Amino acid sequence: MEKPLILVTNDDGITAPGLRMLISIMKKIGDxxxxxxxxxxxxxxxxxxLDTALFSKKMKIDLDSDNIDEYSCSxxxxxxxxxALQELLPRRPDICVSGINHGSNSSINVxxxxxxxxxxxxxxxxxxxxxxSLCDYNWEADFTQAQDYIYTIVTQALENGIPKGTVxxxxxxxLLKKEIKGIKxxxxxxxxxxxxxxxxxxxxxxxxxxxxxxxxxxxxxxDTDEWALANGYISVVPTQFDLTAHHVIQELNTWDF
Amino acid sequence: MEKPLILVTNDDGITAPGLRMLISIMKKIGDxxxxxxxxxxxxxxxxxxLDTALFSKKMKIDLDSDNIDEYSCSxxxxxxxxxALQELLPRRPDICVSGINHGSNSSINVxxxxxxxxxxxxxxxxxxxxxxSLCDYNWEADFTQAQDYIYTIVTQALENGIPKGTVxxxxxxxLLKKEIKGIKxxxxxxxxxxxxxxxxxxxxxxxxxxxxxxxxxxxxxxDTDEWALANGYISVVPTQFDLTAHHVIQELNTWDF
Numbered sequence: 001m002e003k004p005l006i007l008v009t010n011d012d013g014i015t016a017p018g019l020r021m022l023i024s025i026m027k028k029i030g031d032x033x034x035x036x037x038x039x040x041x042x043x044x045x046x047x048x049x050l051d052t053a054l055f056s057k058k059m060k061i062d063l064d065s066d067n068i069d070e071y072s073c074s075x076x077x078x079x080x081x082x083x084a085l086q087e088l089l090p091r092r093p094d095i096c097v098s099g100i101n102h103g104s105n106s107s108i109n110v111x112x113x114x115x116x117x118x119x120x121x122x123x124x125x126x127x128x129x130x131x132x133s134l135c136d137y138n139w140e141a142d143f144t145q146a147q148d149y150i151y152t153i154v155t156q157a158l159e160n161g162i163p164k165g166t167v168x169x170x171x172x173x174x175l176l177k178k179e180i181k182g183i184k185x186x187x188x189x190x191x192x193x194x195x196x197x198x199x200x201x202x203x204x205x206x207x208x209x210x211x212x213x214x215x216x217x218x219x220x221x222x223d224t225d226e227w228a229l230a231n232g233y234i235s236v237v238p239t240q241f242d243l244t245a246h247h248v249i250q251e252l253n254t255w256d257f
Numbered sequence: 258m259e260k261p262l263i264l265v266t267n268d269d270g271i272t273a274p275g276l277r278m279l280i281s282i283m284k285k286i287g288d289x290x291x292x293x294x295x296x297x298x299x300x301x302x303x304x305x306x307l308d309t310a311l312f313s314k315k316m317k318i319d320l321d322s323d324n325i326d327e328y329s330c331s332x333x334x335x336x337x338x339x340x341a342l343q344e345l346l347p348r349r350p351d352i353c354v355s356g357i358n359h360g361s362n363s364s365i366n367v368x369x370x371x372x373x374x375x376x377x378x379x380x381x382x383x384x385x386x387x388x389x390s391l392c393d394y395n396w397e398a399d400f401t402q403a404q405d406y407i408y409t410i411v412t413q414a415l416e417n418g419i420p421k422g423t424v425x426x427x428x429x430x431x432l433l434k435k436e437i438k439g440i441k442x443x444x445x446x447x448x449x450x451x452x453x454x455x456x457x458x459x460x461x462x463x464x465x466x467x468x469x470x471x472x473x474x475x476x477x478x479x480d481t482d483e484w485a486l487a488n489g490y491i492s493v494v495p496t497q498f499d500l501t502a503h504h505v506i507q508e509l510n511t512w513d514f
Contacts, residue, residue, distance in 0.1 A: 040308070042307055042308070043304060043305045043306070043307040043308075044302070044304045045301070045302035045303030045304040045305070045335070045374060046302030046303060046368050046369055047300060047301045047302040047304040047369075048300045048302070048369050048468070049300070049468060050299055050300040050468065051297070051299070051300075053457070053465040053466060053467050054454075054465060054466045054467075054468065055463065055464075055465050055466075056464070056466065078302070078369075079468070082452045082454075082468065083454060083466060085452070086452050086453065086454050087454050087456070087466065108381060108498070110500055111303050111377065111381070111498055111500070112303055112304075112305050112335075117302060120368065124365060124368070124449050125449065152513075152514060153514070156512045156513060156514065160511075160512055163502070163505040163508055163509075165447075165502065166502040166505050168509075169500075182514065183514040185506050185509040185510050185512075186506075187499075187501040187503060187506065188499055188500055188501045190422075190499070192381050192382065195339050195342070195343050196343065197311075197339075197340060197343050197344050199344070200310070206312065207312075207313070208310040208311060208312050209310060209311045209312075209313065209340060209344065210310050210311075211305070211306060211307065211311065211336070211339065236509065237500075237501055238501065238502040238505045238506060238509055239500045239501065239502060240500055240501070240502035241365070241368055241500075242444075242445055242447070243367055243368070243426075243445055243494075243496045243497055243498075243500070244444040244445045244494055244495065244496065244497070245420070245422065245423045245495040245496060245497035246444060248420040248423050248495045249442050249443075249444065249495060251420055252420075252425075252442040252493065252495055253442050254417075255413045255417055255442075256409075256413060257409060257410070257413065257439065257440040
């Protein structure tokens with residue numbers, strides 16, 4: 001049987017340790033092509049590049065690695081997927097995996113996530129797609145603990161197919177391997193960020209702001225990704241790109257237009 | 258009664274004619290504060306600025322305008338809303354309106370839309386929010402035809418409240434006023450972009466790509482925003498930021514984890 005073709009991308013950039021770990025796991029499953037941003041793209045949401053041209057370069061980051069094709073791209077994660085599908089891949093991939101992100105993309109973070117935007121972009125094109133994130137922002141984080149789980153999730157996705165119109169948002173708790181209790185399918189927890197801006201003045205007397213904030217969980221449900229992560233599970237949230245709030249259409253039809 | 262406080266923003270930048278039109282309509286409804294990007298931010302999706310500081314400047318674009326406060330911001334549309342809420346507004350706004358975008362944000366375009374990301378950001382903070390877009394990319398487009406409809410939608414939203422967890426995505430067809438048949442509440446049509454990359458070589462011999470593409474409607478439903486727009490209606494899609502595909506959780510629970 002032909003090996004599956006796996007597109008690997010991320011938002012932390014082509015040199016990120018999380019991407020390297022994901023490549024090494026995917027190599028056990030299929031043929032891997034990497035198309036990833038040439039610089040970090042965290043918090044890029046579903047941005048695409050409309051006003052500037054995109055540059056892409058074939059490269060080899062890991063000199064010991066087997067014969068896999070790697071390309072950097074000057075654009076966003078969504079751009080990487082578009083360019084991969086249209087220009088760089090030898091054929092349509094069987095699956096697209098994005099990550100492993102250095103930091104959480106659970107609950108409301110999915111909205112801001114470049115990692116997930118790459119997966120969603122593939123999903124829009126009808127390609128099974130999964131975003132992986134480790135709840136640890138450290139660049140030297142330990143990505144080894146979830147290897148077997150990631151292997152399982154990707155092989156299950158290839159075997160079962162991911163339901164149409166859906167991509168998977170997988171978050172891994174910052175725990176030792178022996179502490180991880182398993183995988184839980186969840187819903188996205190209600191949460192937001194309580195922003196605080198740190199206002200400063202530059203040497204020319206101009207004010208500027210650094211965005212900081214605290215995560216605020218607004219959801220006590222035990223079926224959420226936040227609950228799963230806090231209780232030692234890897235969370236899997238099916239994530240859709242039909243954003244319609246179908247349940248409120250009826251209510252809006254009572255408005256006096 | 259106190260007049261409502263209205264936060265106006267967009268993604269085309271603080272000088273855009275569509276923003277100017279939206280300000281002029283909102284001035285009839287309440288007290289207006291403008292916080293908008295200092296440069297165009299189209300296609301920014303829900304990007305936020307994490308790695309650089311934000312600059313903001315109080316300014317006056319329209320010298321004839323009444324006494325309204327306007328601020329430019331060096332960040333994305335989502336940044337503008339965060340900065341407005343935390344730093345610039347005198348109090349929590351009663352509503353946030355974004356636009357009028359120069360170009361469509363119907364169907365799958367909502368995913369890439371900076372206009373809608375501003376509205377969604379306000380929605381996450383629990384503030385009623387609406388994104389407005391005109392299906393005409395021309396910078397000199399005629400924004401007058403939909404004035405009365407926009408007025409109606411915003412006043413209805415203030416009166417009825419927008420259902421929790423939802424923001425409105427309003428698209429206006431490129432038609433004369435007399436040709437517009439009314440307002441339709443819709444769902445987001447299934448569609449995608451068939452990308453084509455225009456590959457070129459720069460004077461230094463380096464390849465680069467321009468993203469181009471064709472919109473591909475994959476939905477024949479007569480309850481969609483694309484149908485409404487093609488048939489002379491203004492489309493209103495309730496848009497949510499809980500991205501969970503609740504209907505597939507059961508199926509995923511049959512996977513062999």
